[in-house]
Amino acid sequence: MAGGKGEEVKLLGAWASPYVARVKLALHLKGVSYKYMEEDLTNKSELLLRSNPVHTMVPVLIHGGKPICESQVIVQYIDEAFHAAAKALLPADPYERAVARFWAAYIDDKVLGPWEMVLKAKTGKERAVWARRTFEAVDVLEEGLVKCCKGKGLFGGDDIGYLDVLLGGMVPWLYATEKISGHNFFDASKVPLLASWMERFTHLDAAKAVFQEQDVDILVEFARSVLLTGAATSS
């Protein structure tokens, strides 16, 4: 548990961000108390610009005055820095850790890219192209879940692990995407394991605690007013 002198934990975030949600999930699972600071991404704070000068994006975790950027890096940092607080998120075995990191890169590179374009597409035709690419990427992710979960349903096996946290941050946006585009990327008839993973994840205490603020209808409104019009850069 954080809290020693000079060990204050701050999180710079934006309420709708799935990347920030990952970090909130990890902090919740480790029982770390922290100060949350909401950023206005149209008018970024000096603290954000100073803490993440390379990307100037949220999330940024600041621990004992030292900034850590990029959600995957932050979740791994939380796992290591607060290792005594709760069960590890990454597997102990080096090979299994490598496999988890491989799928983490796959999620961000291959799944989230086209999925984001489904939300940002200006025409039905464009949206259909990006939706097809997202479905293809999700099919492959289903195989990743088969390999990682060892018949237990979560990427981490019986317990929530690193990949559950990374993909879990996206869950409210999966529901919102379906409302906006009509596409259910985790459809049980196509990817049964991912569909039951999502169902199970949604009911976890950590997910309920973190997603209180991410009401799906408000995300839909946010996506329509901000993402589709390009009114601000977020998510």
Ligand SMILES: N[C@@H](CCC(=O)N[C@@H](CS)C(=O)NCC(=O)O)C(=O)O
């Ligand atoms: N790869 C980054 C992505 C973070 C990201 O896209 N953050 C968005 C909010 S969801 C942001 O800060 N956007 C502000 C900008 O693009 O200027 C991560 O994993 O942390």
